[in-house]
Amino acid sequence: MADEFDVIVIGAGPAGENVVDRAVRGGLTAAIVEERLAGGECSYWACVPSKALLRPIDLAAEVSRVPGLSLGPIDVDKVLARRDEAVSGYDDAGQVRWVESVPAEFVRGRGRLDGPKRVRVTTDTGEERVLTARQAVVLATGSTAAIPRTPGLAEASPWTSHEVTAASSVPERLIVIGGGVVACEMAQAMHGLGARQTTVLVRGGRLLNRMEPFAGELLAESFAEAGIDVRTHTDVARVERPEPGGKVTVHLPEGPPLEADELLVATGRHPATRNLGLASVGLPEDKPVEVDDSLRATGVEGGWLYAVGDVNGRALLTHMGKYQARICGDVIAARARGDELPAMRDLAGGYGSPQVVFTDPQICAVGRTEEAARADGFRVRVVDYDMGSVTGAYLLGDGYRGKARAVVDEDRKVLLGVTFAGPGAAELLHAATIAVTAEVPLDRLWHAVPSFPTVSEIWLRLLEAYGL
Numbered sequence: 026m027a028d029e030f031d032v033i034v035i036g037a038g039p040a041g042e043n044v045v046d047r048a049v050r051g052g053l054t055a056a057i058v059e060e061r062l063a064g065g066e067c068s069y070w071a072c073v074p075s076k077a078l079l080r081p082i083d084l085a086a087e088v089s090r091v092p093g094l095s096l097g098p099i100d101v102d103k104v105l106a107r108r109d110e111a112v113s114g115y116d117d118a119g120q121v122r123w124v125e126s127v128p129a130e131f132v133r134g135r136g137r138l139d140g141p142k143r144v145r146v147t148t149d150t151g152e153e154r155v156l157t158a159r160q161a162v163v164l165a166t167g168s169t170a171a172i173p174r175t176p177g178l179a180e181a182s183p184w185t186s187h188e189v190t191a192a193s194s195v196p197e198r199l200i201v202i203g204g205g206v207v208a209c210e211m212a213q214a215m216h217g218l219g220a221r222q223t224t225v226l227v228r229g230g231r232l233l234n235r236m237e238p239f240a241g242e243l244l245a246e247s248f249a250e251a252g253i254d255v256r257t258h259t260d261v262a263r264v265e266r267p268e269p270g271g272k273v274t275v276h277l278p279e280g281p282p283l284e285a286d287e288l289l290v291a292t293g294r295h296p297a298t299r300n301l302g303l304a305s306v307g308l309p310e311d312k313p314v315e316v317d318d319s320l321r322a323t324g325v326e327g328g329w330l331y332a333v334g335d336v337n338g339r340a341l342l343t344h345m346g347k348y349q350a351r352i353c354g355d356v357i358a359a360r361a362r363g364d365e366l367p368a369m370r371d372l373a374g375g376y377g378s379p380q381v382v383f384t385d386p387q388i389c390a391v392g393r394t395e396e397a398a399r400a401d402g403f404r405v406r407v408v409d410y411d412m413g414s415v416t417g418a419y420l421l422g423d424g425y426r427g428k429a430r431a432v433v434d435e436d437r438k439v440l441l442g443v444t445f446a447g448p449g450a451a452e453l454l455h456a457a458t459i460a461v462t463a464e465v466p467l468d469r470l471w472h473a474v475p476s477f478p479t480v481s482e483i484w485l486r487l488l489e490a491y492g493l
């Protein structure tokens with residue numbers, strides 16, 4: 026029957042696409058349902074455009090640190106044109122071709138669960154098609170920007186990550202609500218591309234509050250030097266925008282109101298589970314879909330439902346969604362063969378996902394922070410080192426500022442977490458991810474000799490500071 030497949034995936038973002046790839050590799054047939062663009066949020070309104078906007082700013086900062094080099098003003102139109110190219114002009118033909126080459130069936134439309142192993146798809150033209158799964162249905166619908174219930178905020182139609190990453194011009198005056206990753210990256214992007222006045226309103230005490238405190242502090246210093254106004258312990262009481270698209274006024278609980286040309290809300294994400302038919306299979310609506318370490322949804326009779334990527338709320342990062350997807354596709358194929366493969370499980374999430382915040386300085390972390398390691402009951406020793414005093418970092422540019430922290434499990438002498446905050450630190454992170462995930466003993470790590478003069482010598486300095 027044409028509308029019956031072994032696996033049906035709802036959502037063709039990075040996570041959904043990878044499930045299909047692995048399931049088909051495992052000998053199964055698959056269909057993937059997508060209501061907007063194959064490639065998902067990541068390819069068009071998140072990772073890819075945001076990094077395309079940030080790259081010139083990063084490079085300009087690098088150039089400014091090297092005497093003898095100078096850079097003219099950034100040509101914003103060319104930066105926006107390169108962003109448009111990076112998102113393929115918001116056209117997913119290439120990604121659809123890739124899905125079909127897997128081979129898998131690409132179904133354009135909105136999918137919703139319609140009882141066990143059934144997915145009802147509504148196309149743009151209102152036609153309905155019912156797909157049936159022999160083995161599994163996988164939810165990979167991602168997440169959407171959360172808008173706080175602050176009076177007047179939703180009515181002001183603020184920018185979210187969607188609008189800021191797709192911006193066709195840069196507002197003169199921008200207010201950003203939030204102090205997390207989207208707020209930091211996009212405040213720096215818009216300011217670097219010409220916003221004259223950028224104000225970041227942070228409810229808590231610091232930027233990037235899930236990371237080591239020094240990371241947010243270094244970033245706040247860099248923002249202050251660039252002229253970005255970061256206000257911590259600042260709530261928003263009320264928002265006014267009488268004319269759609271006109272000036273916006275943000276009222277604070279105390280003090281004078283702030284006025285801007287645009288307002289960006291970057292206060293976290295909601296799992297995309299609304300109207301997904303979860304109630305038809307006995308699951309709560311509007312919550313992340315809870316899964317076990319094989320990515321199978323808990324509490325569904327028959328165990329045929331899975332969820333990967335942002336929608337399960339485990340780790341809101343593309344690389345982690347893709348990792349879950351590889352496991353999920355392999356698990357479904359293995360179970361179809363009658364094999365339980367107990368080793369095929371999400372282990373990496375438990376160590377703490379690697380993440381790079383692409384600001385200047387770059388903030389890179391994997392594993393547990395000191396606070397998280399202590400809270401988890403480890404006997405912890407923390408080693409800090411000033412990255413600017415490493416010869417390789419000094420040679421990258423004048424005034425290099427950065428800091429590294431290793432969190433050591435004193436009982437097993439392995440790393441529980443590592444954070445680097447400094448220019449050009451992103452490519453250092455994978456070495457840390459290997460050390461943390463593989464639990465490499467420190468006295469063995471000591472024999473991994475970093476090249477001179479690279480920033481990687483930070484590894485040697487951290488181990489020396491530890492006493493090796």
Ligand SMILES: Cc1cc2nc3c(=O)[nH]c(=O)nc-3n(C[C@H](O)[C@H](O)[C@H](O)COP(=O)(O)OP(=O)(O)OC[C@H]3O[C@@H](n4cnc5c(N)ncnc54)[C@H](O)[C@@H]3O)c2cc1C
Pocket residue numbers: 035036037038039040041058059060061062063064065066067068070071072073075076134135136137165166167168186190207297301333334335336340341342343344345346
């Ligand atoms: C501004 C920004 C920058 C980011 N930068 C990074 C970064 O640099 N690195 C990183 O690792 N992560 C980054 N992230 C996070 C990353 O974008 C997400 O973790 C990732 O996109 C999640 O992938 P996903 O496949 O789970 O969901 P998504 O990419 O959201 O894809 C889900 C897809 O499902 C579709 N869909 C939803 N509901 C239905 C339905 N009912 N029927 C049919 N289709 C449906 C959607 O249209 C969408 O195409 C960023 C996020 C933002 C907001």
Ligand SMILES: NC(=O)c1ccc[n+]([C@@H]2O[C@H](COP(=O)([O-])OP(=O)(O)OC[C@H]3O[C@@H](n4cnc5c(N)ncnc54)[C@H](O)[C@@H]3O)[C@@H](O)[C@H]2O)c1
Pocket residue numbers: 173174202203204205206207208210227228229233234291292293294341342380381382383
């Ligand atoms: N480079 C990257 O890896 C990258 C880049 C962007 C986004 N992402 C991912 O996307 C996800 C979403 O990013 P995000 O920045 O939206 O979320 P986030 O969870 O990183 O930060 C949300 C921020 O909003 C604040 N906040 C929450 N509710 C608020 C309210 N009512 N009023 C004021 N402030 C409030 C929080 O305190 C926090 O500072 C993150 O989990 C992140 O991992 C990753």
